[in-house]
Amino acid sequence: MAKKIHVTLTVNGEAQEFLAEPRELLIHTLRERLGLTGPHIGCETSHCGACTIDMNGRSVKACTVFVAQADGADITTIEGLGGPDGLHVLQRMFREHHGLQCGYCTPGMITRAHRLLQENPAPTEEEVRFGMAGNLCRCTGYQNIVKAILAAAAELNAKEAAE
Amino acid sequence: MIPPAFEYHRPTDLASAVGLLAQLGDEARVIAGGHSLIPMMKLRMAEPAHLVDLQSVGELKGITVASDHVQIGAMVTQSDLIAHDGLARAIPLIREAALQIADPQVRYVGTIGGNVANGDPGNDMPGLMQCLDASFTLTGPSGSRDVAARDFYHGLYSTDRADDEILTRITIPVPAGGYAYEKQKRKIGDYATAAAAVLLNRRGGTVSFASIAMTNLSDMPVWSQAAGEALLGTDCGTEAVTAAIAAMLADIDPQADNRGPIAFKRHVAGVILARAIARAWSRT
Ligand SMILES: Cc1cc2nc3c(=O)[nH]c(=O)nc-3n(C[C@H](O)[C@H](O)[C@H](O)COP(=O)(O)OP(=O)(O)OC[C@H]3O[C@@H](n4cnc5c(N)ncnc54)[C@H](O)[C@@H]3O)c2cc1C
Ligand code: FES
Ligand code: FES
Numbered sequence: 001m002a003k004k005i006h007v008t009l010t011v012n013g014e015a016q017e018f019l020a021e022p023r024e025l026l027i028h029t030l031r032e033r034l035g036l037t038g039p040h041i042g043c044e045t046s047h048c049g050a051c052t053i054d055m056n057g058r059s060v061k062a063c064t065v066f067v068a069q070a071d072g073a074d075i076t077t078i079e080g081l082g083g084p085d086g087l088h089v090l091q092r093m094f095r096e097h098h099g100l101q102c103g104y105c106t107p108g109m110i111t112r113a114h115r116l117l118q119e120n121p122a123p124t125e126e127e128v129r130f131g132m133a134g135n136l137c138r139c140t141g142y143q144n145i146v147k148a149i150l151a152a153a154a155e156l157n158a159k160e161a162a163e
Numbered sequence: 164m165i166p167p168a169f170e171y172h173r174p175t176d177l178a179s180a181v182g183l184l185a186q187l188g189d190e191a192r193v194i195a196g197g198h199s200l201i202p203m204m205k206l207r208m209a210e211p212a213h214l215v216d217l218q219s220v221g222e223l224k225g226i227t228v229a230s231d232h233v234q235i236g237a238m239v240t241q242s243d244l245i246a247h248d249g250l251a252r253a254i255p256l257i258r259e260a261a262l263q264i265a266d267p268q269v270r271y272v273g274t275i276g277g278n279v280a281n282g283d284p285g286n287d288m289p290g291l292m293q294c295l296d297a298s299f300t301l302t303g304p305s306g307s308r309d310v311a312a313r314d315f316y317h318g319l320y321s322t323d324r325a326d327d328e329i330l331t332r333i334t335i336p337v338p339a340g341g342y343a344y345e346k347q348k349r350k351i352g353d354y355a356t357a358a359a360a361v362l363l364n365r366r367g368g369t370v371s372f373a374s375i376a377m378t379n380l381s382d383m384p385v386w387s388q389a390a391g392e393a394l395l396g397t398d399c400g401t402e403a404v405t406a407a408i409a410a411m412l413a414d415i416d417p418q419a420d421n422r423g424p425i426a427f428k429r430h431v432a433g434v435i436l437a438r439a440i441a442r443a444w445s446r447t
Contacts, residue, residue: 005171022171022214023204044164046202047352049268058242058271064201065272068171069194069216112268133351134266 007071011036012080022068027051029067030077038078038107042136049135052108053077059115059134078107081114090114090152099148101139109135113149122157125150166204172215177222177302177331180215184327185304187213193329195238195277198269199286223276223331228253235333237276241265244275253337260291260344260360266352279312280330282320282383285354289316290384291344294360294376297335303328316383340364340372341446345439347431349422355379356422357432359439363394365447370394375407375440379422380415380432387414390436399444407440408433 004019011034018033027044030036030053042050044063051062054076082088090110093099100106109132116123116131123131128149129142137145174180184191192211194200195218203209217223223238228249235244244250244261251258264270264278264287278288279299292299292312299310301324315323324330346358355378364372373391378384389410397403417428 003170021168023166023168025166045205046198046269049266052268059268060272061268064198066166066171066194066197066201066214068173068214069197069218071173116267131267134268 005068005071007067009070009072010074012076020067022066024067025063026053026055026065026067026070027062029070030062030075036077036079039111040104040107042104042108047136048105048108049112050105050108052112052135054111054115057115057118059112061134076111076114078111081110088114089155090117090149093148093152093155094145097144097148097151099140099145105135105137105139109137109145113152116149117153117156121160122153123150164205166201167207167210169211170213172213173219174215174217175219175221177220177329180217180220180329181302181304181327183213183215184329187215189326191215193217195274196240196269196272197277198265198273199277199281199283217276217329223329226250229337231337233335233337235275235335237280237330237332238274239276241270241273241275241278242267245270254295254335254342256291256295256338256342256344256360256362259342260287260346263287263344263346263348263358269352275333276330279315279333280322280324282316282322284319284382284384285379287344287346287355287358287378290358290376290378290386291360292333292335293384293386294362294374295335295338296374297333299330300332300334301325301328302331307331309334313386319382338362338364338374341443343439343442343446345435345442346378347435354422357417357428357435359432359436361436361439361443363399363440363443363447365399365444368398369396370399370403370444373407375411375436377411377415377432377436380417380428382416382418385411385414387411389414394440399440404437404440408436411436 009016040050042048046064053062191213194214223236241261297312347356358378360376362374373394375390376386390407393406393410
């Protein structure tokens with residue numbers, strides 16, 4: 001067994017430090033070591049996007065990152081965006097517009113959509129579809145996911161205009 | 164899907180990275196974005212004992228655009244390529260192609276160096292670089308050398324790069340005229356069933372320059388000199404395009420797989436090339 005390395009991460013604003021084998025996949029670190037079970041494992045082969053997290057300002061599939069590569073990174077998971085006591089606009093809009101059915105893809109969808117809206121605050125429908133192409137959903141047929149993201153963008157922009 | 168154990172190294176400059184490869188020998192592999200290598204390690208098709216992570220090597224970053232050429236560091240990601248407006252003005256073909264690679268998450272981390280060094284015929288950048296007549300700079304223990312993209316590929320996962328060399332930089336002459344990257348895939352995020360990169364220029368009504376490369380239609384990218392020559396001096400009409408497609412079909416060697424049988428791939432290759440030529444010509 002290769003020797004363990006010392007890893008430092010900032011996850012949802014909190015500093016984390018631990019020893020880990022370099023080959024540990026970041027998705028396992030988050031789910032099993034840190035108990036953040038929001039990011040899901042759908043395919044484990046880099047295709048479905050259920051494991052999407054935000055790492056250093058980019059949407060990343062956590063099943064395809066070694067914890068060693070992430071050492072020093074700033075990570076946000078769905079838990080860091082909002083929760084039962086205060087839903088993020090995207091979470092609220094997914095609920096309002098039926099952007100989820102079984103919910104398995106939803107944490108990855110919302111975490112990805114959050115980064116998409118950071119980069120492009122007023123996307124067209126086509127830009128939303130293109131920007132969300134790394135996230136698969138087996139239930140909804142995507143229509144309501146796209147609607148929810150567009151509604152969240154509209155609300156965020158209205159809020160900004162009012163301020 | 165647990166990858167094999169390895170020791171991890173994160174050098175902060177090129178000399179240390181090259182030194183590590185020299186010291187660790189063929190037990191070591193470099194890792195860039197990891198989006199080809201990690202899937203291979205999960206399948207245990209690659210079991211490197213040491214991984215040398217290039218993420219902190221500053222010399223491998225950055226894009227510089229000069230009047231007649233562009234230089235791109237190996238660790239530049241596909242999303243960096245897409246976002247760079249100066250690059251898009253100089254060589255719009257690169258943005259057009261990069262937008263057709265994988266999906267947003269993969270493009271944030273997948274690097275141009277990893278894409279061209281990987282040696283997988285499914286990768287889009289190798290054919291693109293052959294079309295553009297790019298050259299790759301390789302740095303090893305005894306210094307640096309440049310290899311033309313058109314000479315770099317030897318076969319499946321076999322390239323001109325020695326185990327102790329790092330691909331550091333890509334240099335591309337700025338082309339004139341029209342361009343197109345056309346890719347047929349089963350779904351967004353899929354590798355090509357067939358893809359074509361085309362550069363064309365005109366003098367009056369005739370083709371004065373043509374460069375054509377095809378992706379995922381052989382065990383390596385195919386720069387079809389004969390297909391380009393079939394267009395030279397013509398009006399780029401139906402007859403010339405038919406001749407170019409016939410020449411291209413003589414240069415490719417697709418294999419049957421889950422993207423379809425050989426006859427289908429040859430058919431798609433012809434359709435894709437015709438579309439790419441038409442779009443490139445319309446942009447001259
Ligand atoms: C779901 C999915 C879809 C994809 N779709 C496409 C697609 O449509 N088209 C496409 O082209 N690619 C596609 N890819 C591959 C993706 O673009 C990869 O990221 C890319 O091929 C490799 O880049 P990387 O930086 O991730 O390299 P890595 O995976 O880190 O490395 C790949 C190989 O190159 C070597 N290497 C890396 N950098 C260097 C260097 N500087 N010098 C020497 N050797 C080096 C490594 O040792 C390794 O052997 C897809 C990947 C996924 C997961
Ligand atoms: S679990 Fe990571 S992409 Fe599917
Ligand atoms: S809601 Fe079930 S997979 Fe998307």
